[in-house]
Amino acid sequence: MRMRLLLVVVLLMAAFGTTLTSAQEPVVVEIYFPIAVDSPITAILDEYSAAYEAENAGVDIVFSFEGGYTDVKNKLLTTMEGGGDLPALAIMLATDIYDLRNAEAIVPLDVYASEEYLADFFPTWLSNSYYDYDLDGTPELYGIPFQRSTVLLYTNLTLLEENGLTMPTNWEELATVAQALTTTDRWGILLPNSWPYWVFQPFAIGAGQNIVTESDTDVFFNTPEVVAGLQYWMDLFQTYQATPAGVQSNWGDAPGLFADGKAAMIIHSTGSLPSILGKAVFEVGVSGIPGKDGGYHTVTGGGNLYMVAGTDEATAEAAWKFVEWLTSPAQAVDWSIRTGYITTRISGLELDTWTAYIAENPQAADAAATIDVAGREFSVQSLAAVRDILHAHVFDVLNGVATPEDAMAAAQTEADEALSMFKTE
Amino acid sequence: MLAISDQFQNYWRKRLRPRLKPLPYLLILPTVYFVYLFTILPTFKVLRDSQIYFHPNLPQRVIMTDLKLPGIDPAQRSMRGPHDVGWAYFRAMADPDSLVGNEFWQVMRNTALYVVVTVPTSMLLAFLFATLVNRKLRGIGWARIAFFYPTMLPMVSAATIWNFFFTPDYGLWNSALRLFGYSGAENWIINPDLGLWALVIVAVWKNAGYYMIFYLAGLQTLPEDVYEAAALDGANWFVQLFRITLPLLKRTTLFVSVIAIIGAFQTIDHALVLTYELVTGEADLLLYAIYEQRFMQQNYGLANAMTVVMVTILLGLTLLNFILTERDHD
Numbered sequence: 001m002r003m004r005l006l007l008v009v010v011l012l013m014a015a016f017g018t019t020l021t022s023a024q025e026p027v028v029v030e031i032y033f034p035i036a037v038d039s040p041i042t043a044i045l046d047e048y049s050a051a052y053e054a055e056n057a058g059v060d061i062v063f064s065f066e067g068g069y070t071d072v073k074n075k076l077l078t079t080m081e082g083g084g085d086l087p088a089l090a091i092m093l094a095t096d097i098y099d100l101r102n103a104e105a106i107v108p109l110d111v112y113a114s115e116e117y118l119a120d121f122f123p124t125w126l127s128n129s130y131y132d133y134d135l136d137g138t139p140e141l142y143g144i145p146f147q148r149s150t151v152l153l154y155t156n157l158t159l160l161e162e163n164g165l166t167m168p169t170n171w172e173e174l175a176t177v178a179q180a181l182t183t184t185d186r187w188g189i190l191l192p193n194s195w196p197y198w199v200f201q202p203f204a205i206g207a208g209q210n211i212v213t214e215s216d217t218d219v220f221f222n223t224p225e226v227v228a229g230l231q232y233w234m235d236l237f238q239t240y241q242a243t244p245a246g247v248q249s250n251w252g253d254a255p256g257l258f259a260d261g262k263a264a265m266i267i268h269s270t271g272s273l274p275s276i277l278g279k280a281v282f283e284v285g286v287s288g289i290p291g292k293d294g295g296y297h298t299v300t301g302g303g304n305l306y307m308v309a310g311t312d313e314a315t316a317e318a319a320w321k322f323v324e325w326l327t328s329p330a331q332a333v334d335w336s337i338r339t340g341y342i343t344t345r346i347s348g349l350e351l352d353t354w355t356a357y358i359a360e361n362p363q364a365a366d367a368a369a370t371i372d373v374a375g376r377e378f379s380v381q382s383l384a385a386v387r388d389i390l391h392a393h394v395f396d397v398l399n400g401v402a403t404p405e406d407a408m409a410a411a412q413t414e415a416d417e418a419l420s421m422f423k424t425e
Numbered sequence: 426m427l428a429i430s431d432q433f434q435n436y437w438r439k440r441l442r443p444r445l446k447p448l449p450y451l452l453i454l455p456t457v458y459f460v461y462l463f464t465i466l467p468t469f470k471v472l473r474d475s476q477i478y479f480h481p482n483l484p485q486r487v488i489m490t491d492l493k494l495p496g497i498d499p500a501q502r503s504m505r506g507p508h509d510v511g512w513a514y515f516r517a518m519a520d521p522d523s524l525v526g527n528e529f530w531q532v533m534r535n536t537a538l539y540v541v542v543t544v545p546t547s548m549l550l551a552f553l554f555a556t557l558v559n560r561k562l563r564g565i566g567w568a569r570i571a572f573f574y575p576t577m578l579p580m581v582s583a584a585t586i587w588n589f590f591f592t593p594d595y596g597l598w599n600s601a602l603r604l605f606g607y608s609g610a611e612n613w614i615i616n617p618d619l620g621l622w623a624l625v626i627v628a629v630w631k632n633a634g635y636y637m638i639f640y641l642a643g644l645q646t647l648p649e650d651v652y653e654a655a656a657l658d659g660a661n662w663f664v665q666l667f668r669i670t671l672p673l674l675k676r677t678t679l680f681v682s683v684i685a686i687i688g689a690f691q692t693i694d695h696a697l698v699l700t701y702e703l704v705t706g707e708a709d710l711l712l713y714a715i716y717e718q719r720f721m722q723q724n725y726g727l728a729n730a731m732t733v734v735m736v737t738i739l740l741g742l743t744l745l746n747f748i749l750t751e752r753d754h755d
Contacts, residue, residue: 070720098482102484103481194614382482391702392704392705395615395703395704
């Protein structure tokens, strides 16, 4: 009896072993993928991998869903430390570039990416893609733009028209319009600011100074423009009573409140556009955020494709070909239409699928137009520490325990101290 | 010589060999191995790693640095590490005036407050629930389900539900408080004064029903004749509660308090859902601070040093429990 069982086990193992070795082994390209928007991402990606595998025999595209952006990064880094099997590609935040390269988790892509390929990306999407790790004066390319968004001002145009108001074009008008539209059961504007840097950047830029430049070791927290941006946030509730006072932990609720008419305007991600358009029964206006003295301003956000360190050459080749396919203008437009992310390729905007789509959904074109005015998203060395410094001082201001000038001066001093070690060359 | 050997052989055959049966040792070997692999080895590894400076999010660049740690002389070092720094992290944590020490003691104060408030509150509620649902009333089964229901939810779901309850303006929690005349701050989560209390509320809501089960089990084993005798002697409900029920439930209370305290140290999920955006640290608990240092700040040495503190505290509590329950047996 026991012998027979043993025999069965041995036979089974032999059969399993031969099937594994005898078949033509495909190149497996595994991709860690974060779910960050409210769209049927897994179904869309299954379709993509099936389409790609049909065209390219011998390649097996495996999407591995690990949770959100933080989970993907943590999983990748811990798998790497533990010596586990790593994917070939991962989609992670564009702003994580320094952390990831410093941790030796990603490799440069300059050998793969041709100039004409890169030239067709909107340059602003590439603003967090380069890092001069070896300090030789030439930054290397690490991140390929994939699922990208900006910060938008969503406006209830129907409400504006009913009240005889026009679309605000500067801070003064934005505040007065918001004030005029504030009633006992409706806020003029909602600014989810419990994770403030991203929503704050368009206001700093709108006053004339982004909080970062191209440098990975410099921040601009205490310039008069940035202080003015924070003061304007305070004015919106202190002077105009057009938004709730203090820190607003309502990132998840704001789109629903806007669609329900409980807020006349909200500041939110392009990623919320499909859900808002799906729910709102009024005309929705989409734009960048009005600047202090006019113009519209925003900031980039979202995730890039990274190639994971340690990927063998054959897999890396196959992975890069898939990256080119996934970021091709046709795919980029398809991804944009189906998820709400903004297309990454310039030539994508001329495709028939896109022009047909924006004829039906003009807001998508307005959202895409904000690419032209989008500043670089906040990213520097030791990002978590420097970002915490900024957030802590912004909270102090919103909670009324510090003035914008004092808080931003302290934030600048602390951030300079945190970044000083990168400047002792 | 020969005599000794004979004597020993004799002793071996008659006394030692029968005692040294190999089978029991063989049988516990896998368990011992896994305890070693998953408990003993990591404990010693974390103790060793708490003496190593390592920041994998920093580039491999050599600069003049004291690693911002007390007792380390400035030298040309890689800012990334790894560097052996001995007990520098513990020295930094022990000094409340240093940046690390300041953060660490804030975390310890938060954790102490959290434990001191959540444990007695949820135990008191658990006992009240248990005495209530132990009565033979119609529909008491529904009450049992209602009290026990939060326990069945994962902490992440509980925190997500409460995230909605805590919503300023129209949220259930603030609406309920306003009924009682509350007019204070409505943002409970990203608020330096209220963030920790939000975690306390969620933890009490979630745990009281769980501890109720132990009290209920305890109550149902109590002998009824004692109560009958007490009632005949004219003891009222309060006397019965304080002279009979509570003393008889002493062991249950001891057990529940130990698992409640240990549980309070081990909970992190609600902080990850609710207060992770409050970066100013007023709501950071010890385990959350370890996660934050390890994964967000990538400060491996400090995360390991704080883990050592946490393991020591939990080991102390476990030993205390062991001593107290053993003494109770005698």
